Amino acid sequence: MLGTFCVLSAGVQRAWSSSSCLFMDPSSPGLVLQSQSTDVFQNLALEDWIDAHVDLQQRSVLLLWRNRPTVVIGRHQNPWAECNLPAMRSAQVPVARRRSGGGTVYHDLGNLNLTFFASKKAYDRRRNLKVVTDALRRVRPQLDIQATDRLDILLNGHYKISGTASRLSRKSSYHHCTLLHSADRSAIAVLLRPSCPGIRSNATPSIPSPVANLSDHAPSLQWEELLEAVVQQYSSEFGLTSSSQCVDPADEALFPGVGSMEAELRSWEWTFGKTPKFSVETQLELRDERPAARCSAQLQLEVKNGRVESCRVEVPATWLPERLSASLAQALLGERFCPHRAAAALSALLRCESGPLHSRLHNLCDVLVAAMG
Amino acid sequence: MLSHTDLLLSLSVVKGPCSSEQARAPESSREEEERTSYQALKFTDKHEWIRVEDNGTGTVGISNFAQEALGDVVYCGLPEVGTQLAQQDEFGALESVKAASELYSPLTGEVVEVNTLLADNPGLVNKSCYKDGWLMKMTIAKPAELDSLMDEAAYERYIHSIED
Numbered sequence: 001m002l003g004t005f006c007v008l009s010a011g012v013q014r015a016w017s018s019s020s021c022l023f024m025d026p027s028s029p030g031l032v033l034q035s036q037s038t039d040v041f042q043n044l045a046l047e048d049w050i051d052a053h054v055d056l057q058q059r060s061v062l063l064l065w066r067n068r069p070t071v072v073i074g075r076h077q078n079p080w081a082e083c084n085l086p087a088m089r090s091a092q093v094p095v096a097r098r099r100s101g102g103g104t105v106y107h108d109l110g111n112l113n114l115t116f117f118a119s120k121k122a123y124d125r126r127r128n129l130k131v132v133t134d135a136l137r138r139v140r141p142q143l144d145i146q147a148t149d150r151l152d153i154l155l156n157g158h159y160k161i162s163g164t165a166s167r168l169s170r171k172s173s174y175h176h177c178t179l180l181h182s183a184d185r186s187a188i189a190v191l192l193r194p195s196c197p198g199i200r201s202n203a204t205p206s207i208p209s210p211v212a213n214l215s216d217h218a219p220s221l222q223w224e225e226l227l228e229a230v231v232q233q234y235s236s237e238f239g240l241t242s243s244s245q246c247v248d249p250a251d252e253a254l255f256p257g258v259g260s261m262e263a264e265l266r267s268w269e270w271t272f273g274k275t276p277k278f279s280v281e282t283q284l285e286l287r288d289e290r291p292a293a294r295c296s297a298q299l300q301l302e303v304k305n306g307r308v309e310s311c312r313v314e315v316p317a318t319w320l321p322e323r324l325s326a327s328l329a330q331a332l333l334g335e336r337f338c339p340h341r342a343a344a345a346l347s348a349l350l351r352c353e354s355g356p357l358h359s360r361l362h363n364l365c366d367v368l369v370a371a372m373g
Numbered sequence: 374m375l376s377h378t379d380l381l382l383s384l385s386v387v388k389g390p391c392s393s394e395q396a397r398a399p400e401s402s403r404e405e406e407e408r409t410s411y412q413a414l415k416f417t418d419k420h421e422w423i424r425v426e427d428n429g430t431g432t433v434g435i436s437n438f439a440q441e442a443l444g445d446v447v448y449c450g451l452p453e454v455g456t457q458l459a460q461q462d463e464f465g466a467l468e469s470v471k472a473a474s475e476l477y478s479p480l481t482g483e484v485v486e487v488n489t490l491l492a493d494n495p496g497l498v499n500k501s502c503y504k505d506g507w508l509m510k511m512t513i514a515k516p517a518e519l520d521s522l523m524d525e526a527a528y529e530r531y532i533h534s535i536e537d
Contacts, residue, residue: 075466075473076448101448101473121535123472166472170419173472202492204448204468276450 022245022254028059032231032244035065039249040096040107043067045262046249047115047174048099053255054117056172061117062234064227064244067107069093069184071191074102074165078203078275080337080373085195093191097271100176102165103206106191110182110213112226116175123173125151125164127237132162132179135233139225140218152209153179159212181226182215195373198282198299203275272306272336279303284367286319288360295319297364299371303337313368320360324353328364339372414503415479415522418531422503423479423522425513430485434507435467435476435498438532443469446498449491451509456484458511460518465508467498479522482512 022031035043043065050061070093071083079085079095082104088095107113116128129147136145144156153162166175188211214221231244252259264270280301287294298314311329315322331349335341346365353361414422420439423431440446448468458464458478465476487509491497498506513519523531 074468076450076468099473101468168472168474170475170477175472202448276448 022247028241029239030060030062031240032062032234033064033247034227034244035063036246036248037250038066038068038109040067040070040072040094041262041266042249042258043113044096044098044265045258046247046255047176048261048265049249049255049258050115050117051167051169051172051174053257054172056117056119056122060122060238061115062231062238063113063115063117064230065113065115066109066111067113069106069108069187071095071104071106073097073104074204074206075099075167075274076101076204076276077104077206078199078201078278079272080195080275081199081201081203081278082192082206083195084191084193085373086339088191091187091191093187095271096265097274098165100165100167100174101204103163103204104192105163105178106183106188107178108183108187110180110184110215112179112181112223112230114177114179114230118173118175120168120171120173123166123168123175125166125175128175129153129162129164129177131233131237132177132230134237135226135229136214138233139229140214140221143214143218151177153177155212155214155217158210160209161212161214163209179226180211180213181221181223182213185211185213196280196282196371198280198371199278200281201276201278203278268306268336272338275303275306277302277304277309280371282371284313284364284371286315286360286363286367288363297325297367299368301332301337306337308332308335308337313364315364320357320364324357324361325364328361328368332368337372339369342372343369415519415524416528416531417477417479417522419477421477421479423519425519426510429513430510431480431482431513432507432510433479434502436528437502440499440502440506442471443467443474443499444471445469446495449488449495449498449508451487451491452484454484454486458482458484460515460521467495476508478511480511480513480515480518482514484509484511486510 035046037043047063050063054061071088073079073082073095075098083095085095114132129151133145133147133153136143145153146157147153151164152160155161161180162177164175164177166173235241247254249255249258280299280303282299284297284299285294286297295316300312301308302310311332313325313329315325327349328346331345332342335345346368350362350365414424416422416436420436421433422436423433425431446467446469450466452464458481460478460481462478463475464478467474467476488507500506
């Protein structure tokens with residue numbers, strides 16, 4: 001099974017037939033779960049499920065998980081502003097929007113995610129982060145590890161190895177954080193940049209920080225040892241027996257309804273449609289080959305719920321008649337802000353136009369599509 | 374006979390609840406204006422308030438207890454005008470430095486207006502949670518639901534019970 005990392009620790013790993021067995025043990029003040037899945041949507045759905053269904057008034061839960069390469073944006077962020085969607089498409093790296101706040105992060109199998117579930121009354125992010133920092137200091141006392149006021153964890157006072165986000169819902173809370181063990185830092189640099197220029201938005205921005213992997217500074221620290229340390233520290237801090245249970249977040253028998261939660265998180269409407277309204281204002285560079293000629297045009301778009309709400313394409317009339325640029329702008333209205341949708345909408349228009357202006361129109365279409373991330 | 378201005382000046386130094394029309398004059402203290410409108414509020418156990426306006430719509434916001442607990446609000450995720458809400462439906466979220474916090478509709482109805490000032494100034498929710506930091510306005514489809522909400526005194530008792 002791809003990405004399985006369940007650690008069989010001192011506790012017994014049992015097969016769970018229903019979530020009531022898993023969560024209703026009255027003798028335990030909480031439990032530690034490890035997800036068998038490396039699919040971000042399944043893992044986020046499991047978080048939602050636990051948040052909605054587990055009674056956290058008297059107990060706490062820690063969920064440990066990791067994902068195949070993914071970019072995860074915060075609840076109120078703009079994916080076009082935060083990450084390079086064309087590069088991600090080529091690399092087959094999906095984007096996911098989580099329900100908690102905060103900024104954009106890159107996940108891969110070298111990044112450990114920890115989710116601390118508690119009642120709203122017991123919500124204490126500092127206490128949770130202390131589990132992580134104490135665990136690290138115990139296994140590698142020579143490392144300089146500190147949690148900041150912003151609830152980042154820094155290595156050597158400078159490199160971010162963990163970021164935090166959280167959510168408060170009806171009856172409960174969760175606080176999750178990343179922990180960089182051995183992630184691909186070059187991917188971060190390539191993927192966490194805007195998809196297209198000229199975005200103006202009041203979506204919550206990310207705060208970029210220099211990052212480091214624990215493995216760069218403590219090469220002998222293996223993944224399994226890190227996991228064990230965290231499980232032990234959490235258990236001791238929260239008064240549990242030190243063991244963890246493996247779960248399959250796609251198991252509908254264990255987590256009834258988790259499948260539809262996953263489907264919602266995967267949906268375009270959630271991932272892109274929930275983007276706060278934004279505008280794009282950028283200059284387009286147009287060119288002709290025979291004879292060689294150039295021209296600048298202005299693009300102005302408003303995007304609401306991920307769709308083009310208004311569009312203006314200002315091309316000098318000497319380059320293209322105004323009626324043509326206006327009809328291009330018109331063709332994009334109501335379409336998803338997406339290069340594929342734009343290309344489809346515009347190609348229908350292109351088919352109708354032949355003659356000497358066709359190549360200029362074609363060039364304008366290409367440039368417009370490229371401006372859409 | 375006191376001049377209009379004299380009357381307003383003398384009223385503005387009086388603390389405490391005042392239901393006379395003069396107390397709503399612009400020159401009255403902000404605290405007095407806040408308290409006058411505060412008394413007409415009903416509260417949910419999720420710390421939202423709703424105020425029934427003269428035209429029968431309800432203005433919705435979050436309480437002082439809630440805004441203090443949230444910390445500085447950095448983003449308000451509000452619904453579209455026209456959204457149909459049942460009582461207790463999630464209608465949006467506030468993001469603060471502490472968390473993304475869901476918002477729950479106090480009543481059943483339709484969203485008729487959202488506070489567009491919050492887009493550029495989400496901090497209004499902290500600075501003026503009962504007045505300029507209102508979140509949305511909605512129709513009141515089932516007025517009987519108001520009876521299930523707490524008045525100010527009941528809400529004060531509720532807060533004290535959860536703080537213990």
